[in-house]
Amino acid sequence: MKKIIDNREIEVNEEGYLVDFTEWDRELCLCIAEEQGISMSEKHWEVVTYIQDKYQKEEPLSIRGIKKSGVINIKEFYALFPGGPLKKSTLIAGIPKPKSCI
């Protein structure tokens, strides 16, 4: 389905995740983050870059992976993206929601 984000028509799935990662850019990211009540800080960008990098390398994302990432610890991760950190950070990063129970 189509959604207007940042005055652009973007293809998203029923949960609002971008279908095509190439449509993602920083301006779009700011708009999605704002919709989620998140104001992007330096640390947010660092996490977004990290998970996008994992996605591009096709490495699965998990909370355990975040713990070992060296980029951010779990407490900070929850504080930066309240209400489901992996769900929210992937939404903002323009990548698919992780399909994992852990």
Place this chain on the structure above:
Amino acid sequence: MSTTKVKKMLFILSKGTLENAYAAFVMANGARMEGIESEIFFTFFGLEAIQKKKLLHLHTATVGNPALHMPTMLGGLPGVEALATKMMKREMEKLDMPPIDEFLEILSDSGCKLWGCKLAIDMFHLEREDLIDELDGILTIGDFYGRANEEGTHLLFI
């Protein structure tokens, strides 16, 4: 973003087997990942999972466990339970499931509250220092019910 009416999940872990501990941990962690509050109350044999000296030695029962499809006599032979446990742990590692100690750290860092049951701790003559540092406290069942006193809270006994 989907919104859920479940606001808080409270788990009571009463068993000391590897698979029951993981069931509680995966569900409690999964709740936090969905933005749902979660807490675990460890009671009776569930206390094995938060005892410093025991938590890395949880086993899968090979006797009285029909799902393993192993004759009971065989399951009781020395070393069989250890072997089954080892195999289970190996499969879990393949799925990137953290070992019990690391899982407890993840849960605590994720904001999942971990509680010990006062009655069971007294019964097993345990001291606070026998239990993991991440433990948020020791509660009576009444205290624990007090934590359930909110709309959208669910309790699960494992």
